[in-house]
Amino acid sequence: MNEHVQQKRDLITPGHYGCPGCGATLAVRLALSALGEDTIMVMTAGCWSTVVGVYPNSCLTIPGFSVAFASTAAVAGGVKASLLIQGNEHTTVLAWAGDGGTFDIGIQAISGAMERNDDIIFICYDNEAYMNTGIQRSSATPAGGWTTTTPDSALKGQKKKNIVEIMAAHHIPYAATASICAPEDLNGKLKKAKDIKGSRFIHLFASCPTGWRHAPELSVEVAREAVKSRVFPLYEVFNGDIWQLSPMPDKVDVDTYLKHQGRFKKMLASDYQHFQKQVDDDWQRLLNKCRP
Amino acid sequence: MKKVLMGTEATALAVKLARVQVVAAFPITPQTVIVENLSEIIGRGELKAKYIAVESEHSAMASCMGASLTGARTFTASSSQGLVYMHEMLHYTAGARVPVVMANCNRALAPPWNLYCDHTDSLSQRDTGWIQYYCADVQDVLDAILIAYAVAEQVFLPVMINLDAFYLTHTSELVDVPDQKTVDIFLPPYRPSNKLDVDDPKTFGIVCGADLYSSIKYQRQCDTLSVEKLWDQTAVRFCGYFNRLHPTVEAYQTEDADVCIVGIGTATGAMRLAVDRLREEGLKIGSLRLAMIRPFPLEGFKKAIANAKHVIVIDRDVSLGAEGIVAQEVKAGLFDRHGDIKLTGFIAGIGGNDVTVETIVPLVRQAISGDGTAVEAGTTLWAEVLP
Numbered sequence: 001m002n003e004h005v006q007q008k009r010d011l012i013t014p015g016h017y018g019c020p021g022c023g024a025t026l027a028v029r030l031a032l033s034a035l036g037e038d039t040i041m042v043m044t045a046g047c048w049s050t051v052v053g054v055y056p057n058s059c060l061t062i063p064g065f066s067v068a069f070a071s072t073a074a075v076a077g078g079v080k081a082s083l084l085i086q087g088n089e090h091t092t093v094l095a096w097a098g099d100g101g102t103f104d105i106g107i108q109a110i111s112g113a114m115e116r117n118d119d120i121i122f123i124c125y126d127n128e129a130y131m132n133t134g135i136q137r138s139s140a141t142p143a144g145g146w147t148t149t150t151p152d153s154a155l156k157g158q159k160k161k162n163i164v165e166i167m168a169a170h171h172i173p174y175a176a177t178a179s180i181c182a183p184e185d186l187n188g189k190l191k192k193a194k195d196i197k198g199s200r201f202i203h204l205f206a207s208c209p210t211g212w213r214h215a216p217e218l219s220v221e222v223a224r225e226a227v228k229s230r231v232f233p234l235y236e237v238f239n240g241d242i243w244q245l246s247p248m249p250d251k252v253d254v255d256t257y258l259k260h261q262g263r264f265k266k267m268l269a270s271d272y273q274h275f276q277k278q279v280d281d282d283w284q285r286l287l288n289k290c291r292p
Numbered sequence: 293m294k295k296v297l298m299g300t301e302a303t304a305l306a307v308k309l310a311r312v313q314v315v316a317a318f319p320i321t322p323q324t325v326i327v328e329n330l331s332e333i334i335g336r337g338e339l340k341a342k343y344i345a346v347e348s349e350h351s352a353m354a355s356c357m358g359a360s361l362t363g364a365r366t367f368t369a370s371s372s373q374g375l376v377y378m379h380e381m382l383h384y385t386a387g388a389r390v391p392v393v394m395a396n397c398n399r400a401l402a403p404p405w406n407l408y409c410d411h412t413d414s415l416s417q418r419d420t421g422w423i424q425y426y427c428a429d430v431q432d433v434l435d436a437i438l439i440a441y442a443v444a445e446q447v448f449l450p451v452m453i454n455l456d457a458f459y460l461t462h463t464s465e466l467v468d469v470p471d472q473k474t475v476d477i478f479l480p481p482y483r484p485s486n487k488l489d490v491d492d493p494k495t496f497g498i499v500c501g502a503d504l505y506s507s508i509k510y511q512r513q514c515d516t517l518s519v520e521k522l523w524d525q526t527a528v529r530f531c532g533y534f535n536r537l538h539p540t541v542e543a544y545q546t547e548d549a550d551v552c553i554v555g556i557g558t559a560t561g562a563m564r565l566a567v568d569r570l571r572e573e574g575l576k577i578g579s580l581r582l583a584m585i586r587p588f589p590l591e592g593f594k595k596a597i598a599n600a601k602h603v604i605v606i607d608r609d610v611s612l613g614a615e616g617i618v619a620q621e622v623k624a625g626l627f628d629r630h631g632d633i634k635l636t637g638f639i640a641g642i643g644g645n646d647v648t649v650e651t652i653v654p655l656v657r658q659a660i661s662g663d664g665t666a667v668e669a670g671t672t673l674w675a676e677v678l679p
């Protein structure tokens with residue numbers, strides 16, 4: 001990890017329940033380091049709600065509330081309203097959910113919170129399926145990706161939902177993508193987000209060796225390849241209008257990203273080409289939006 | 293100060309008097325006047341509170357839960373489809389041990405769509421762990437909300453105050469409005485020691501194993517059972533300030549009664565009138581209003597029903613495939629006397645049919661003699677069914 005990203009102490013302690021190489025746990029560690037101790041975390045059903053610990057143990061050293069699956073954003077909005085009416089304007093309220101809790105079951109409450117511009121930071125740690133329940137498809141699962149509900153006999157045909165475009169369409173002051181492979185970039189974005197009032201949304205890429213079928217030690221590398229291949233480009237959106245690309249490494253082909261992951265092993269050469277074309281088209285669309 | 297108020301207006305006024313700090317709500321007929329009034333009261337600055345105009349009832353309860361666990365006094369209101377849409381969050385809020393108070397306007401569930409009075413919406417939520425209170429008149433609505441906060445914040449359990457759709461929500465009555473100073477003495481600010489607080493960080497709501505789960509549930513059961521007594525004590529304390537008593541069980545002419553009519557909500561007023569009329573005919577009859585359904589006020593109920601030989605329950609609700617839900621509750625409460633007591637259950641007034649003296653008297657006669665127009669379905673008799 002980059003030295004100046006590392007705080008004096010971590011806000012999660014050793015002893016969490018994450019799998020070896022868990023991207024989500026690294027995501028929490030990096031995000032909390034950036035946001036600091038004056039943060040209340042509302043977290044929902046998903047890997048993190050088990051990784052955090054089993055009562056009476058918790059690896060969280062900031063206040064946290066594990067809530068019902070669909071309710072993350074609404075609970076966070078209530079927490080913030082409660083703080084404000086009691087005169088506390090400084091505490092950051094962090095809503096933390098996986099892709100299922102964001103893209104799927106949580107989206108109504110998120111849309112409500114964003115439309116009201118509730119003063120919360122919503123972070124979606126995206127591992128592209130319902131990993132906690134055993135790798136079932138979500139609307140964040142990429143086309144061609146294996147999951148236990150999109151088995152080899154019926155691989156997912158649909159493209160991944162573009163959640164940041166949906167959030168940007170709410171004209172929230174700040175939305176961004178980030179990745180566990182770029183801690184400095186994530187730190188900068190969260191520090192920026194922390195100083196903005198209103199709804200802020202971070203789409204945080206978090207690899208999952210268990211569900212993606214890659215070696216645990218490759219988690220950061222796989223995330224880096226996702227950025228390099230433009231499968232997961234890094235950018236920011238201000239007020240839903242101004243799209244700005246973050247520093248991006250040189251482009252590589254999607255094979256570099258796909259080849260390490262068992263979940264893509266049934267893809268044919270034609271599927272690779274199709275995947276490459278989708279990524280290229282999306283990248284071009286993003287570049288067009290980022291043009292001044 | 294006396295005011296003419298509808299039940300919905302009295303609700304909003306009670307919320308203001310309780311100095312609620314966070315309101316999160318989603319509109320639904322016939323609850324809308326409550327949220328309209330509250331948004332205006334808060335907008336004008338008459339109540340220092342945050343109003344969160346959420347996009348659904350599920351989020352309304354979620355926001356209230358989050359706000360409450362962060363230490364604010366919170367309120368929401370709903371009805372019918374809205375209440376059942378928050379079902380998951382009702383369980384969660386009770387499990388999180390936060391003292392949210394809500395008003396539910398009892399309205400029939402669709403399909404077919406129907407806006408009128410029916411208790412199945414809230415009674416089908418009776419196992420969520422919420423304290424449930426059913427109001428009899430508009431004064432009861434206003435006072436019960438204030439008592440509800442005092443009880444909820446002592447036992448850390450949420451309270452649902454139920455108002456019959458239209459009979460209470462949209463009916464104007466003369467109400468004695470308590471003065472703010474006295475309410476402030478009765479109901480001091482909410483200051484929980486256990487909350488989401490960066491100076492005292494705790495993790496709430498995470499996974500726990502079977503051993504602790506059982507113990508945590510047992511504690512909740514004991515605390516919930518304690519509410520019958522706690523409510524009655526708090527009601528007595530309220531009466532000391534405001535001279536009005538709102539007990540969990542309200543008995544009328546039951547001391548020497550062989551027959552006792554049991555019900556909840558506004559129809560219990562008509563039940564008392566029916567008792568008067570039938571007593572003129574020489575029938576030894578009384579009536580019992582169960583103001584509280586959860587916890588079931590077993591002690592008060594058993595005392596009030598002690599001399600009855602025949603209990604007649606009129607349910608404005610039904611558990612399809614079984615019987616009226618209040619009848620089930622009453623049966624359970626009478627189990628140790630099942631050999632020497634008769635129970636007749638009627639379904640009447642669902643979907644907005646009026647339950648008047650003219651409805652009740654023939655039902656009582658049918659229960660006693662066996663002759664009448666209510667038709668059997670299982671162990672219940674249905675009034676008002678078309679031939």
